[in-house]
Amino acid sequence: xxxxxxxxxxxxxxxxxxxxxxxxEAGVVDVAEVDRCIFCGACxxxxxxxxxxxxxxxxxxxxxxxxxxxxxxxxxGECLMCNKCQLVCPRDINIRAIWLNLLTSNI
Amino acid sequence: MQFDWFVIPFVVGLVFLIGQLxxxxxxxxxxxxxxxxxxxxxxxxxxxxxxxVKEIIQECLLHRRIFRINPPLGFMHLxxxxxxxxxxxxxxxxxLFYTHDALNPLWYPLFFKYFxxxxxxFFGESVFIQLMDFWLxxxxxxxxxAVVKRLWPGKVGxxxxxxxxxxxxxxxxxxxxxxxxxxxxxxxxxSYYGGGGFLTGTLGTLLAEVPGIERSxxxxxxxxxIALGCxxxxxxxxxxxxxxxEVLLILFRRWGIKNNxxxxxxxxxxxxxxxxxxxxxxxxxxxxxxxxxxQPVYFLERLRMGWTKPSDLWKCLNCGRCEAVxxxxxxxxxxxLKEKQKVLPAITPAEGERVKIPAIGQGRLLLYxxxxxxxxxxxxQAMDVVLRHAxxxxxxxxxxxxxxxxxPLLLSGQVDRGMxxxxxxxxxxxxxxxxxLVTTCPICYNMINKYAALPFTEVxxxxxxxxxxxxxxxxxVEAHKEKLVFHDPCELGxxxxxxxxxxxxxxxxxxxxxxxxxxxxxxxxxxxxxxxxVDMSEKVALSEATRNSLLSSGAQKIITACPLCRKTxxxxxxxxxxxxxxxxxxxxxxxxxxxxxxxxxxxxxxxS
Ligand code: SF4
Ligand code: SF4
Ligand code: SF4
Ligand code: SF4
Numbered sequence: 001x002x003x004x005x006x007x008x009x010x011x012x013x014x015x016x017x018x019x020x021x022x023x024x025e026a027g028v029v030d031v032a033e034v035d036r037c038i039f040c041g042a043c044x045x046x047x048x049x050x051x052x053x054x055x056x057x058x059x060x061x062x063x064x065x066x067x068x069x070x071x072x073x074x075x076x077g078e079c080l081m082c083n084k085c086q087l088v089c090p091r092d093i094n095i096r097a098i099w100l101n102l103l104t105s106n107i
Numbered sequence: 108m109q110f111d112w113f114v115i116p117f118v119v120g121l122v123f124l125i126g127q128l129x130x131x132x133x134x135x136x137x138x139x140x141x142x143x144x145x146x147x148x149x150x151x152x153x154x155x156x157x158x159x160v161k162e163i164i165q166e167c168l169l170h171r172r173i174f175r176i177n178p179p180l181g182f183m184h185l186x187x188x189x190x191x192x193x194x195x196x197x198x199x200x201x202x203l204f205y206t207h208d209a210l211n212p213l214w215y216p217l218f219f220k221y222f223x224x225x226x227x228x229f230f231g232e233s234v235f236i237q238l239m240d241f242w243l244x245x246x247x248x249x250x251x252x253a254v255v256k257r258l259w260p261g262k263v264g265x266x267x268x269x270x271x272x273x274x275x276x277x278x279x280x281x282x283x284x285x286x287x288x289x290x291x292x293x294x295x296x297x298s299y300y301g302g303g304g305f306l307t308g309t310l311g312t313l314l315a316e317v318p319g320i321e322r323s324x325x326x327x328x329x330x331x332x333i334a335l336g337c338x339x340x341x342x343x344x345x346x347x348x349x350x351x352x353e354v355l356l357i358l359f360r361r362w363g364i365k366n367n368x369x370x371x372x373x374x375x376x377x378x379x380x381x382x383x384x385x386x387x388x389x390x391x392x393x394x395x396x397x398x399x400x401x402q403p404v405y406f407l408e409r410l411r412m413g414w415t416k417p418s419d420l421w422k423c424l425n426c427g428r429c430e431a432v433x434x435x436x437x438x439x440x441x442x443x444l445k446e447k448q449k450v451l452p453a454i455t456p457a458e459g460e461r462v463k464i465p466a467i468g469q470g471r472l473l474l475y476x477x478x479x480x481x482x483x484x485x486x487x488q489a490m491d492v493v494l495r496h497a498x499x500x501x502x503x504x505x506x507x508x509x510x511x512x513x514x515p516l517l518l519s520g521q522v523d524r525g526m527x528x529x530x531x532x533x534x535x536x537x538x539x540x541x542x543x544l545v546t547t548c549p550i551c552y553n554m555i556n557k558y559a560a561l562p563f564t565e566v567x568x569x570x571x572x573x574x575x576x577x578x579x580x581x582x583x584v585e586a587h588k589e590k591l592v593f594h595d596p597c598e599l600g601x602x603x604x605x606x607x608x609x610x611x612x613x614x615x616x617x618x619x620x621x622x623x624x625x626x627x628x629x630x631x632x633x634x635x636x637x638x639x640x641v642d643m644s645e646k647v648a649l650s651e652a653t654r655n656s657l658l659s660s661g662a663q664k665i666i667t668a669c670p671l672c673r674k675t676x677x678x679x680x681x682x683x684x685x686x687x688x689x690x691x692x693x694x695x696x697x698x699x700x701x702x703x704x705x706x707x708x709x710x711x712x713x714x715s
Binding site for chain 2: 082
């Protein structure tokens with residue numbers, strides 16, 4: 001069977017009342033930029049880290065929108081900065097710049 | 108009488124400057140690593156120092172490299188440096204010949220005309236007077252070019268005017284004030300006492316007509332001394348630090364001290380050696396498009412003051428055009444990389460990052476296409492066709508895994524992590540133990556070549572390998588009439604020095620035409636990995652400029668040798684953009700396939 005890198009995850013609890021400072025609101029991430037994302041998943045499909053660490057920008061952005069930001073920083077530390085994701089992204093989102101901003105910020 | 112109160116500003120400035128130089132330079136010598144100190148000890152009394160002296164004369168005084176690029180600017184730098192230097196030397200000699208005492212006060216030769224006005228009979232007096240005037244004239248000539256450059260940069264062949272920070276402008280103003288004030292002060296003294304050369308004498312005669320001019324004499328000498336003092340005080344904080352530092356830089360370089368990712372002292376020396384001449388500004392593709400001011404001239408200026416911004420660090424393509432023209436040979440991109448490293452936190456590599464590579468047997472020839480190769484699979488497929496055509500057995504390293512060479516991480520500033528990733532790749536290659544490693548990606552090639560230790564493996568870029576095959580007649584190709592232009596990838600050309608091999612291949616399969624900017628001055632495709640914060644619109648503008656430059660040659664196809672360039676340019680161009688290997692498979696001659704059936708790589712992969 002061909003493995004696509006997508007799998008069923010365990011249930012996670014999202015407590016909307018205890019939402020962490022939302023990175024998107026905290027100015028780390030350019031809102032106008034990530035708002036363009038259509039969640040097509042192309043970025044994750046080409047990402048060399050998807051197989052080894054399960055890094056997926058699409059997934060992280062989706063979670064962040066729902067208030068689950070705890071994994072963001074770890075994900076940022078997994079990116080290899082190869083920029084393949086931006087090359088295939090239909091909405092020209094500069095994904096590795098977002099990861100880099102997350103790394104240098106202290107959120 | 109060898110003292111007057113007006114010498115005080117000059118003396119104070121000079122003493123301050125010497126103190127500051129000590130404060131800056133002494134820690135450098137202390138911070139040098141043990142190997143570097145050893146290197147100085149071994150080389151300082153050798154021919155290398157002689158070579159350094161020659162280079163110092165050529166670069167610090169004559170400014171040969173600037174001359175070659177832009178003669179008017181070269182003359183401007185030459186006149187200031189050489190003129191001032193000779194003015195000081197001649198002045199010293201003049202004072203020595205007059206007093207027969209080498210130990211006259213510091214200020215005495217400088218203000219000689221004030222202390223010893225009128226004519227005196229000593230050996231060579233008239234020669235000295237004319238010479239001093241001549242050097243002053245040379246400096247003033249250079250200064251007028253400097254003024255023209257500030258006001259109308261186009262007139263002296265400079266496309267862009269450098270916008271200097273305030274403290275640099277203060278230093279510039281005092282520098283510009285020094286020599287006209289000296290001329291005026293000397294002329295006024297001459298108008299009263301006589302005894303000037305062709306310049307001060309003539310001006311003095313004219314000024315003598317002005318009533319009451321002699322009263323301005325003390326004012327002018329004070330002003331001259333203050334201008335000197337101001338310049339000396341401003342110098343350690345301004346770009347004029349390059350004047351003394353460049354001498355040290357050349358000495359260090361000749362003694363074998365390098366600026367690389369692990370050595371830090373040389374970075375600081377280079378940082379202060381940048382004269383903010385602006386040569387890098389002219390050639391930076393990001394500046395041509397009026398996009399960002401992150402060129403070394405600005406970036407280094409801000410770094411000296413500790414004001415760097417994220418855009419200085421990540422809005423640069425690392426294309427290396429600036430380094431290619433820099434007359435001081437500042438490795439600005441190495442400095443930039445180290446600054447990125449300082450900003451980023453240390454990241455421990457994630458556990459899963461360890462790439463698991465399926466066991467493959469021992470092989471003589473290993474093909475590595477890198478992560479970009481996965482994005483542009485046609486290059487690998489083309490290589491497969493070519494290698495089978497040549498009858499070569501090979502193994503494909505990243506057949507089932509996605510293996511990173513670590514360079515993207517390194518360029519983004521995560522140097523240690525990038526090196527860790529490379530180490531894994533290196534270990535994997537060592538386990539397989541190939542004789543030849545062929546990589547289709549110049550980025551991987553550059554990284555492996557520079558930082559990986561593979562003593563038993565010859566690392567080749569696929570253009571080198573293919574050129575070798577064709578040269579050895581292992582691959583028979585047919586030429587078509589199409590006009591092909593080669594786009595030099597930054598990582599392959601400027602950074603690895605491979606210009607000829609791909610052209611060699613193209614000459615065999617078509618008609619090679621050259622664009623406006625080629626080889627060492629080739630343009631970046633716009634997609635450079637290092638341009639992390641370069642916006643998409645800016646990238647598009649860069650790609651378009653590059654495409655236009657390439658198509659100016661009248662080519663029907665753009666050929667490149669980097670999957671990233673191919674992808675980036677391919678989005679913009681209205682003509683086909685292909686990799687060398689992809690183009691090559693269209694030209695393989697089928698008739699000769701049998702002759703190339705032996706199963707071994709070429710004897711000589713390089714074309715000499
Ligand atoms: S490729 Fe671009 S648009 Fe698609 S999910 Fe990724 S970021 Fe969003
Ligand atoms: S830049 Fe980072 S997120 Fe994008 S494809 Fe490469 S490793 Fe994945
Ligand atoms: S980096 Fe080199 S080219 Fe650029 S301003 Fe400095 S000295 Fe001139
Ligand atoms: S490396 Fe290229 S993009 Fe960066 S400053 Fe130099 S010329 Fe400009």
